Amino acid sequence: MPLKSQAGWCYARNPKPAGTYRKVECTDPAAEAKVAQINFAEEVVSGGEYRYDCTIDEIDFFLDLDADPPVEAAFTGKGKQFACMQTTKGPHADEPGGGRTPIVVGDCVHPSQPVKNGIMETQYISEIRCAQADVFPPAYRVTAIGKSIRCPAGTALTFVITPLGSINGETACARKV
Known part of the structure; x- marks a missing residue:
């Protein structure tokens, strides 16, 4: 070939x-x-x-x-x-929006199941390059992450990021791209 x-x-x-x-x-x-x-x-x-x-x-x-x-x-x-x-132009994989874990503010995510009431379980969330968002619509951009936070107005998706081997996680808020 x-x-x-x-x-x-x-x-x-x-x-x-x-x-x-x-x-x-x-x-x-x-x-x-x-x-x-x-x-x-x-x-x-x-x-x-x-x-x-x-x-x-x-x-x-x-x-x-x-x-x-x-x-x-x-x-x-x-x-x-x-x-x-x-x-050749950012973001690169290790920068916000670049598509490599861990999920941070500025990253884009794609749910693998339909979102119900704006809440999604973490195992159904995949991080993707923000530049790839047109390939896997709809895509969301993470706007806030923290323990016991209230998501800002305009939040369309909420999920919990739980580190491997842990039962405690942080809430992630994302808006539709």
């Missing part, structure tokens, strides 16, 4: 369809991400999707290179060939 991309190439987001990218020169002002590594997935997970993994720590997202056009993916995708991407 010929490589559709290589390390060092840059990509820009397409206006439509949501979550797709096109190859551009890295000097192009539209360039949003750079390929850090190309991999071929081996592990198949539920739904026939492949699990994506990179040996590089500073990865902001994955790009499914077998899709036409390439599409942003979060740990799994339909294509076997994928790219480990680093954003």
Whole structure:
């Protein structure tokens, strides 16, 4: 299978369809991400999707290179060939809105079930890159986190963040993006 991309190439987001990218020169002002590594997935997970993994720590997202056009993916995708991407513009994975745990104020989350009365159990919340919010609508942005807090006006989603192995957690408030 010929490589559709290589390390060092840059990509820009397409206006439509949501979550797709096109190859551009890295000097192009539209360039949003750079390929850090190309991999071929081996592990198949539920739904026939492949699990994506990179040996590089500073990865902001994955790009499914077998899709036409390439599409942003979060740990799994339909294509076997994928790219480990680093954003050229923030936020990066370890910054608020970048999509890597733990959840902090400024991060975006996506419920895996319908929200009832604005309250959701934590196990049904996934953190996503805020730039990816158009791929998994509706998305929410966390506005406040704390113990025994009252969520501000405009809060559309409330959930509890409980550290692994703990029974005590903090309340998180989020507004619809």
